[in-house]
Amino acid sequence: MAKAKARGFGARTIITLFKLAFAAVVFSVVWVLVYAVVPVPVTVTMLLDEKGITKDWEPLTDIDRDMVRAVIAAEDGKFCSHDGFDREAIEKAMEQNAKGGRIRGGSTISQQTAKNAFLWQDGGYFRKGLEAWFTFLIEKIWGKRRIMEVYLNVAETGIGTYGVEAGAIRYFGHSADRLTTTEAARMAAALPLPKKRSVKNPSGWLARHGNTIRSRIGVVARDGLDACVYE
Template identity: 45%
Template sequence: MARKSIVQGVIRGVVWVLFALALLFASLLFLFRYVNPPTSAFIVSYSLAHPRQEVQQQWVSFSEISPWMPLAVVASEDQRFPDHWGIDFAAIRKALAEYHAGEGLRGASTITQQTAKNLFLWNGRSFVRKTLEAGLALAVDGVWPKRRILEVYLNIAEFGPGIYGVEAASRIYFGIPARQLSAAQAARLAAVLPNPEVLSVTEPSAYVRDRVFWIRGQMNQLSGLQYLKDL
């Protein structure tokens, strides 16, 4: 009986911890719909790993970001962003079908998933992290408007080692505020997002140049600035 009581106590303790974490995340989600996050899990992780390197970030509102920038990241990473509920199940099915057909397994993360991951979680490919990411993405999409998701994403995304957010990236790489970014400059920034630790805005490799060309084409195919005008 004593052993059974101990097991039941442990289970209750775990349940309460999970409930407390769920309540914490829910509270933060509602708070961050209106209040800008002071930092992110990825920024904290980078600061701890590089204590002598200053993180460069400057928060700007969505209205202070060139409309070409959200279009560039949507064209590059998540073209069904206006329509899905945080997870693009069609893209996941397509990725799995390509994998079973013998092609490499590609990622199918949405901008919402990347926002949730960057803000709350850690980097990696574990099943636990991906499950948490998916759950948080659904919650984020249910609580935040699409415009807010893009605003937070563009302010916490990493564009280079220690460079977070589109405002810092615009000033460092082009010497201009984010509101002045051209379509070509926005595409260059979006092109490095898959791996900003390796891909460079200022010294683009052939791969980055090809991505910029492809992103510009996708921006045009999505009807340009009209695509996100209703967000």
């Protein structure tokens, strides 16, 4: 009798867990579908920012193409050719991190977008697992153009500042629809650490990094590495 009850309890537990997992999958798919057409209103990162939130959503048509090219040059040169995951970059990052020293990431723009739009900044392997799931979903449901549009609107571009429109106004006093290659490159160079890296007056390594990105903008344009965004 006791064994039968235990088996019954175990079966109910498995069924409950299955239902919860199914509900979580359905919820995540619906969430991604909604954000495929609706501007992302707020993110966990924004809500946790003690400096407040300054943001201004802009459609991709109102963001200078050089800004798109700059982030591809700086963050993810294979953006148009991978399925959301750059396996070579991930392997290299793992090898480098195993040697110690500065921790490197292998995240693509798609992964960063999934994290920024749906998740939080820290969390270890659990968050990484969720990030992979949402990356898969946005690649399948949104496509590259929407991924880039969301990325450029929710990425942190400064202290309490989110999106390239708010960043452009803060740093250069004008909209993101007319960024120069230098301005776009400087914003892209600061994206990984926007609270610590200067956009207006970079110096040393950061200035050189910005100059490198600016030169790569031409390579992205020449080789059509941003073509998927404008198909």
